Amino acid sequence: MKCNCQNTQIILYHHKYLIKGKEIEFDHKRRVCKDCGSLVYDENLDEAASKEAIRIYNLNYGITKEEIKEIRKNYDLSLELFAKIIGCAKKTLISYEQGTSIPNDNYLIILKTLQKNPNLLKDIIESNPERFSIEEMEKIKNKLHRLYGNHFLTINFLEENEPSLYNGYTKFSFQKFKDVVSYLATLAIGKTKLMKELFYIDFLYYKNYGSSLTGMSYVKLPHGPVPDNYEILLEILNDNNFIEITSTLKGNYEENTIVSVNKDINLSKEEKKIINEIVNYFASYTGSQIADYSHQENAWKLPEFNKLISYEYAFDIELGKKNA
Numbered sequence: 001m002k003c004n005c006q007n008t009q010i011i012l013y014h015h016k017y018l019i020k021g022k023e024i025e026f027d028h029k030r031r032v033c034k035d036c037g038s039l040v041y042d043e044n045l046d047e048a049a050s051k052e053a054i055r056i057y058n059l060n061y062g063i064t065k066e067e068i069k070e071i072r073k074n075y076d077l078s079l080e081l082f083a084k085i086i087g088c089a090k091k092t093l094i095s096y097e098q099g100t101s102i103p104n105d106n107y108l109i110i111l112k113t114l115q116k117n118p119n120l121l122k123d124i125i126e127s128n129p130e131r132f133s134i135e136e137m138e139k140i141k142n143k144l145h146r147l148y149g150n151h152f153l154t155i156n157f158l159e160e161n162e163p164s165l166y167n168g169y170t171k172f173s174f175q176k177f178k179d180v181v182s183y184l185a186t187l188a189i190g191k192t193k194l195m196k197e198l199f200y201i202d203f204l205y206y207k208n209y210g211s212s213l214t215g216m217s218y219v220k221l222p223h224g225p226v227p228d229n230y231e232i233l234l235e236i237l238n239d240n241n242f243i244e245i246t247s248t249l250k251g252n253y254e255e256n257t258i259v260s261v262n263k264d265i266n267l268s269k270e271e272k273k274i275i276n277e278i279v280n281y282f283a284s285y286t287g288s289q290i291a292d293y294s295h296q297e298n299a300w301k302l303p304e305f306n307k308l309i310s311y312e313y314a315f316d317i318e319l320g321k322k323n324a
């Protein structure tokens with residue numbers, strides 16, 4: 001006689017899912033027939049189980065729905081605008097935030113990028129202007145301005161980074177960063193040159209003392225290594241009257257010059273020794289010359305573009321051994 005599975009019970013069932021080639025296993029309640037043991041469809045239980053599979057996948061291989069929500073909330077953006085930034089449909093974004101689907105790889109890359117580097121939002125919207133109306137563009141830029149203006153959050157966020165190979169086993173110190181920048185900009189210095197000297201100072205300091213000076217992380221960009229989040233940090237220093245940034249046009253590109261206003265600089269003898277070594281070595285270099293010079297370093301050659309640079313490359317840096 002065929003069982004009609006009317007007599008059911010809920011048991012703890014071992015689920016196995018295969019998601020994008022990854023095996024996801026977990027125990028979750030499931031409805032079965034008491035008489036024949038067959039699995040019986042239960043809308044609530046089965047939906048909850050597949051959500052659990054997605055949650056585990058996202059946690060281990062992707063990005064969690066909480067993290068996605070947090071990124072969007074950090075920018076204070078609507079679902080609609082944030083979906084346009086990622087390039088997906090609003091409905092898709094909702095499904096990610098509710099944990100009912102898994103971000104596809106393209107969207108995942110953008111989300112992860114924004115999570116790591118909040119200031120890249122500006123680059124993303126500026127390189128995809130066709131997605132936005134003029135009003136939307138303005139709206140996002142206003143939000144960004146507020147975000148950039150929210151200095152406290154940025155500094156706190158950076159100082160929360162745990163010591164690792166990417167900050168020279170040193171927690172980022174805004175205080176130190178401010179003092180080193182102020183010191184380097186005592187006489188006016190071009191922005192490009194300042195960025196590169198910061199890199200050499202932190203890496204050389206690490207090579208000598210086993211820790212970086214400021215705890216800054218550096219990113220490999222096409223024109224050389226640059227401090228992570230440097231735009232925001234320089235803006236903070238500028239807005240708080242530690243430095244003054246002036247822009248001038250040289251030919252058809254913008255040149256930024258930085259002058260220190262801060263007179264209260266606290267640096268130790270060892271710190272000043274490394275800083276002076278770099279300043280003297282590159283004294284006659286222009287910004288683009290020091291950028292070219294940095295392209296010979298393994299610290300710039302070996303990492304991937306837009307990725308953080310490991311301080312282990314510090315040991316390959318030997319000033320004076322190469323021809324610039």
Ligand SMILES: [Zn+2]
Pocket residue numbers: 003004005006033034035036037038
């Ligand atoms: Zn049955």
